[in-house]
Amino acid sequence: MVRLPVYQRILAELLRSGTDTVPSEQLAVLARVTAAKVRKDLSYLGTLGTRGTGYEAAVVVEEIDRALGLDQEWPMAIVGLGNLGHALANSGGFASHGFKLVALFDVDPKVVGSRVADLPVRHVEELASVSREERLTIGVITTPASSAQGVADLLVRCGVCSILNFAPRVLAVPQDVLLRYVDLSIELQVMSFYQSRRLLRSSRRPHALPALRSISLPGQDIS
């Protein structure tokens, strides 16, 4: 289920803030879904809640971890160390348990050989051998669009079965390779779509005093 990671993050933040038990109603508000949806989602993972009380955050987090396969390690590699690749490698966003950045690749001789985020930047030619040694399962593409398909082909040949593509390019991969896009312009266009539909119904003006309920806790940085 695509919502589990969201619940997971919310629960982790709640735990850090000292809340250890939470009813579906509250979780629903925070995740911006309905309470029924939360209950049904969580019920697929087993009987996690306590009637009359709610869910114990720690228990649910652990159970979601298992369901998401985060109880095992996924070795990852980043291909393409331009600005974005650099930013991601250093972001620590991978450091969350379950994922481990084990290799970096590029072709630019100015970058190959340098160290980024405590890892050497290797030439893509080494991808095959490194993939075998490290048993890479996830490849992150942060190359220019023009190289993205070539890199994807290479990753697939090396047995990498999950690809995260940041390049603004639609990629072709075999059916059994999992491909996901993290794509600025696609997101923007989706926003534009919903927004223009909504504008037809009601013309919005600035919120005078939005009633916001926020979780205010420090988290890890990405920038």
Next chain:
Amino acid sequence: MVRLPVYQRILAELLRSGTDTVPSEQLAVLARVTAAKVRKDLSYLGTLGTRGTGYEAAVVVEEIDRALGLDQEWPMAIVGLGNLGHALANSGGFASHGFKLVALFDVDPKVVGSRVADLPVRHVEELASVSREERLTIGVITTPASSAQGVADLLVRCGVCSILNFAPRVLAVPQDVLLRYVDLSIELQVMSFYQSRRLLRSSRRPHALPALRSISLPGQDIS
């Protein structure tokens, strides 16, 4: 529909490569969906195709543009000019028609006052006034997680009705504000989820010779 931007990008690439008419079958292969889905999706936009021939790419692109609201300008601002904010501002990923980056904000005195991507970096205090002048509709949050909610609140108060959040934090906004996450760890977790499910069924080994059909055209860079 969330697939329209994908069709759009593919069609644009086909156009650049000189193909101007395409049957649903081919579009389906490139977008990794079924032909029936393509036809139904496009049929919602009107009667665009020619029976016996296929779709004329230029016509469909234009029609999708209209449906997505890309025939109007959406003024955007980026808040938070760390590595990621910088990379995005310079990426040109916004330059695609429909979106216009009009302002940059930060609080760090080392950054405020400098110029990035031909725009001055302003202090967030100015957000309200700039928002009025420029009629901001989209806000991009690339701050550390700890500041993200505060920035979101501010954007909402200033009448920004679409927020794109890159910070690893679940945000609370009013119902009528459109909020989307571009989130590394959520994507990774979703991949992990599908991947671990799949591993149960079949244990994969590297592809010997993947039969790949790729669109090979230059596109814009993001890195």
Next chain:
DNA sequence: CGATGTGAAATGCTTCACAGCA
């Protein structure tokens, strides 16, 4: 008594199959 877990109804999305048009 309060909140979960869950059948059953409602809704939405996808696939199928084929009529209809170029």
Next chain:
DNA sequence: TGCTGTGAAGCATTTCACATCG
């Protein structure tokens, strides 16, 4: 003849409502 457009069937997800349990 080839491919689109589309009702109808099939499937999945969401909502509802309430029995059930701590």
